[in-house]
Amino acid sequence: MNTARAELGASKLEELRFDNSYGRLPPAFYTRLSPTPLPDPYLVAFNPDAADLIGLARAEAGRNEFAEIFCGNRLLPGFDPLAAIYAGHQFGGFVPQLGDGRTILLGEATGASGRWDLQLKGSGVTPYSRMGDGRAVLRSSIREYLASEAMHALGIPTTRALCIVGSDQPVIREDIETAAVLTRIAPSHVRFGSFELFSSRRQHDHVRTLADYVIDQHYPQLREAAQPFLELLREVIGRTARLIAQWQSVGFCHGVMNTDNMSILGITIDYGPYGFIEGFDWGHICNHTDHGGRYAYNMQPRIAHWNLYCLAESLLPLINMEEAEEALEAFGEQFELNYAALMRAKFGLASGHAEDTALMQDTLKLLHDSRADYTTFFRRLGNFDSASDADNAPLRDLVVERDAFAAWAARYRLRLALEAGTDAARKARMDQVNPKYVLRNHLAESAIRKAADQRDYSEIERLMRVLTRPFDEQAAMQAYAEPAAPGSAAPAVSCSS
């Protein structure tokens, strides 16, 4: 046996152990089926960090079988592939039946670091595909791969990405593209919509079975509570409040916050038409099919709250309505507390003062009025000279109105005077929370173009290296911190992405 591998306890593909606890739930929860074969698959991207999580030896990515396995052409012993059924509120309207229309759950890898669902996304039609072809295109697979790892590096709970396998098989979208399969991993892919399915069908025994399953697998500490189902709701509310506060603080827009895209674990799931805000706009809409702006940036907290109402409603067979409403009412405060703490850190404020909320809101208004680049502004804010404005030109250059900037800078300086410590110490703290690098659409787009047009996957690798150290200066990578060149067309992203 290879000693390095033995030391790490990492396994060869065939040595991985799998279980599928979801597959032990009643048959009404899923359909067992095999992935649809993908012709001539090849490896496009591999993420060693995710391999470590499931206990897979990194060198295994070099084997010919690897691409065959992670596009679904070949099954490993212990795989138990199935597509889960769920429902959901899409753009406010209830859809009684949805499901894994293009993903297949292979099972849970049961390595040293817990149980990890392995899901193939783009692995062919299932009974829940509706009119879809069951495929994902290379473009959207690269977008999800990069975004989920970038979010993880920012400290935001998310599904992770193991690899992308490509094929020359054509797939028709707005243009003709090629197929790919993304393998993603997460402790669970159960969604709010999984509960909504059974409650809308009045299958209360299944609602209970699912709630019991989620508690046993993911919230075992709630088992002993007097009211475990109510506590489950409270936990999901708390985690979702924290998650959305994190999204808001880094300027992440999900784009399609339907209840079937909301995780019961409070992690970011189903990356589609997402975007990181560049020129700051409260009402930024990243999904070009979201005409009404239902999922605009400033709507995300409200929508999360609305989605949690849907979840609570589906749990009503198990919990008391007044207590559920009380739990839901706590969302706003939990979101605000989390958001305020994250934003105070972004502003370099270690203490809390009554006027902080107003200062932070007015700063965002300053950014909004100039459409100043959100990430750049906060990174440069770390260099703010509290003694004089002479050195604050790089920050001032992001704001159109000179007088407005001067008034704001004077106010921020007064606030900083209430803080202990030096400018240098504050900058060091701020650089740990204000990323220099986020996944800008044009960066993803250039990696996609190289991959799709030239089969050159090096830009995916390079971008991944930059994005997984978002707080480090990485002097040679300055270009990756820049917004798109003015006038360059932003790629449109939609649900079909």
Ligand code: AMP
């Ligand atoms: P989304 O909002 O992108 O998460 O997708 C909503 C629903 O549509 C999910 O149930 C997906 O499984 C399904 N879906 C999306 N794209 C496809 C596709 N190409 N083929 C089959 N089903 C799809």
Ligand code: MG
């Ligand atoms: Mg989805």
